[in-house]
Amino acid sequence: QKEVEQDPGPLSVPEGAIVSLNCTYSNSAFQYFMWYRQYSRKGPELLMYTYSSGNKEDGRFTAQVDKSSKYISLFIRDSQPSDSATYLCAVTNAGGTSYGKLTFGQGTILTVHP
Amino acid sequence: DTAVSQTPKYLVTQMGNDKSIKCEQNLGHDTMYWYKQDSKKFLKIMFSYNNKELIINETVPNRFSPKSPDKAHLNLHINSLELGDSAVYFCASSLIAGGIGETQYFGPGTRLLVL
Numbered sequence: 001q002k003e004v005e006q007d008p009g010p011l012s013v014p015e016g017a018i019v020s021l022n023c024t025y026s027n028s029a030f031q032y033f034m035w036y037r038q039y040s041r042k043g044p045e046l047l048m049y050t051y052s053s054g055n056k057e058d059g060r061f062t063a064q065v066d067k068s069s070k071y072i073s074l075f076i077r078d079s080q081p082s083d084s085a086t087y088l089c090a091v092t093n094a095g096g097t098s099y100g101k102l103t104f105g106q107g108t109i110l111t112v113h114p
Numbered sequence: 115d116t117a118v119s120q121t122p123k124y125l126v127t128q129m130g131n132d133k134s135i136k137c138e139q140n141l142g143h144d145t146m147y148w149y150k151q152d153s154k155k156f157l158k159i160m161f162s163y164n165n166k167e168l169i170i171n172e173t174v175p176n177r178f179s180p181k182s183p184d185k186a187h188l189n190l191h192i193n194s195l196e197l198g199d200s201a202v203y204f205c206a207s208s209l210i211a212g213g214i215g216e217t218q219y220f221g222p223g224t225r226l227l228v229l
Contacts, residue, residue, distance in 0.1 A: 043204050043220030044157065086155055100145060100211045101170055102218065107155035
């Protein structure tokens, strides 16, 4: 079983739709949760991070964590064609001997069409 | 100015060859990483250096050898290349290793194709 499982998609939605991206993780030691966005032929870039259960909002993006069910989500409101990318969830337990090691899900390819 | 740069961007080579990929960051970060992304977009850490010291060494064939001449540079040398080594290799850096909420900044990637 992989440490982080992510719906691989691909996901294709019309402009303006609400997008839901999801991951589950197996190790309760993971405390910090991130979403990276990767445009085609580019490196991943950090979109959001959170370290507690609940919601964190940044503009059209909301990251949600439920530690009890080991479930993390990213919601995109009013999706735009410029949101078309691969979205990668990542987890870490930070500090100590983890040395910042990120464990990624397999990525969801999102296409928002006009 | 590019924060994390990698050379070359593309690498096409024959099985059995030896090749190197170079990475440089101008962010003043202490920690650098090598990741491998396969054809299904799965991104997995290979190595990490903190101020020239190896701190993460995942289960990677010993044909892969990282080297950090200084904390701004991290190179990856691959011996006896195999077909399965074909992937995109990303370099990343962060200010420190394992800090709370620490952002890792990724380079543009090196696309390696082994024929």
